[in-house]
Amino acid sequence: MLSELDDIDLEAADFHSSLPLKKVPYGDIFEASRAGDVGRLRYLLESGVNVNARDQWDSVALYYACLAGHLDAARMLLESGAICSEHTFDGDRCHYAALNLKVRKLLKSFEARPPPLQPLQAALRDTFFSCQANHFHFNFTSLLPGHSSQGESSSSYCPPDIVFYVQGRPLEAHRLILAARSPFFNKKFQTDWKQRNEGISLPEEDRLPAALNRILQISLANSPRGQGIDTEDLADVCVRVEDKIFRCHRVILASRSEYFKARLSRIKDFIQGTDPLPQQSLPCLDEHDLNAETFQKMIEYMYTDGLVEINPDQAEEMFDAASRYLLFPLKRPVADALLPQLEMVSPAELCHWLLLADMYGVLKIREYCLDAIALNFETFAETREFRAMLLTLPPPSGDSSLRTTAPSAPGAEVNVVEGNILDDLREKWLEAEGAELDKRDESALLFDKRLDMLMLVAKQEKSVEHEDNVDSSPETLSSSSVVIKSEVLER
Incomplete structure (x- = not known):
């Protein structure tokens, strides 16, 4: 496996630690990372310490290594499976906390690497990426454990039996895995796709953003009904902003925002607020100092990963909401909409x-x-x-x-x-x-x-x-x- 630093353009001076290295022979993984003690860190990781464990401040070890600018410690943690993806809470926090350019470049080089998997998942992933069509479209296959660019590939003894075309590009797969993991594919292989093995492309309306957008529109249409339980939109939580109630889904809110993840984890069949509510009502979160229109645009992004229309006059409120709700990627589409207005x-x-x-x-x-x-x-x-x-x-x-x-x-x-x-x-x-x-x-x-x-x-x-x-x-x-x-x- 090639070193993750091979493609990083660094000068010799960049390898000096930004904060002095220290030895912490009895320190935990957080102390060792902050001190840059790679010897202690190696011992802890080889002993089975969880590389993504959290301390009392809800911080991971990689955060401390980035904060102190310790390149070797950060690299050891990343090679052991520390999460640094840009769209995750820990990843964004490490990027923002990185003390200097050398650590930021290191994080970037690991950003696209998937986290370590269990043996079964890792073996199946290796088989998937070894398919000839997939190999040409994924340039990080050489970084996958057990993959070799020379010799016989996994697909030679386990050839794919289905080909999808996604945006004109072939994507090879195996019917067994798709049918086992997805009722949608299982049904398709028994009906519409029973005799087909190529030319299949998932319709736009069946893809995740479009499918979730349909659910969101149903929920918004049902929101005036309030907090009553309704199986049509599958809503399981309400959010009250100003005088408007939004029917939402915990899995989406918690998956996209660490703020909602923390709040929802504390909900135990109670109704927040003082207003008397009828029985058989959904739990409700009250959000203050927030515009209802801004919240609606925010959940549109959370459900669909995009925004259809953005009013530049809302940009300041959207930036504030993205920061308050730890939804940092939301800033990008808002910034794109605001930029043309700044010229005038x-x-x-x-x-x-x-x-x-x-x-x-x-x-x-x-x-x-x-x-x-x-x-x-x-x-x-x-x-x-x-x-x-x-x-x-x-x-x-x-x-x-x-x-x-x-x-x-x-x-x-x-x-x-x-x-x-x-x-x-x-x-x-x-x-x-x-x-x-x-x-x-x-x-x-x-x-x-x-x-x-x-x-x-x-x-x-x-x-x-x-x-x-x-x-x-x-x-x-x-x-x-x-x-x-x-x-x-x-x-």
Whole structure:
């Protein structure tokens, strides 16, 4: 099996631990991971310790290794089956907590790898991926246990007996496994597909998103009926948002959101809230400080993995809901819908979205705003809103490798994994100005001085506003306006 680091472009300096390595001879898997003690970690894993076990803060060992920047410890945990998939709670948390680039790249290289399976499942998976048609469409087969790119493949002695065409691509399989795992396939093989062995493609309406969307629409149509039990939509829980009740399904809410998973695990046949409800009613969760329309869009994504229409005016509420309900992938389609609108907003609104994107971790929006400000820096520098925003941000560090906050233990303040906004803005501006490499330090220093001047102006404006004196001096503002671009050209 090839090393997961073979395709990672790292420099020698990247292999130094970000936090000092320590020995914890009697430590548990969490202490060993945070200390980077690979010897102790190897002993624990070989002794059968669950690599995905959780501690009192609901954290896994991989989280601590990423938080401390220990590459070898993180790699050992990943090779032992630690979960790091991007759409899981633990995976997203490890990605966000990773202290440096080397750990993030390591997580990315393991992201697509399936978790370890029991012998039966692993053997059947190997057979499936060894089918000739499947082999060409899955480029990670060389990473599967027991698979060899040379010699006889599993399919040579266990050939597939059914071929599906998914988006025009053949997918080979075995009738026995499909019939045993799915009543749908079992029925099809006995009726419509009895004499067929190729050319089969699952209709769009039978695929998971479309099928769940039908259930969702029935549930929404039945929602005005309230919390009564109805077998038509199979709803087993209600969520009350504002004055509206949504009939939902625990398995979907819990599967997509760790927040709902935790709340639903505590439901024991009770009705939440104080309103008297009739017997034979579904349990109900009350969600506060949330718009009903936003919640409806949120569950649409949870059921279908997509959004048909998004109102950009709802973007801020959607970002907030995605963060509160630990539904991080929801931010992506919302960001895609918002981006075209940002091309037409004012500098003041763009500053507003930059702060929101940084707060909610929406990298696509954050990058767009930083690029726009860097390319039109002098235009933004002349706006009062931009100058006021500068006063709310941490000062530039002078080192883009530094972070706004240091790593903290679980249960402490939230970690911020994005860089310092002003550091990133400086780098964007240097790229936009095309500053020569040997003069980047001078240009960066000039940029920082410019920011200092703008912040002085912002403080004066704030002081004047506080004194209810709206007659600000134009001379004061103009005297502080030093155009960076012209000074760079003069040098």
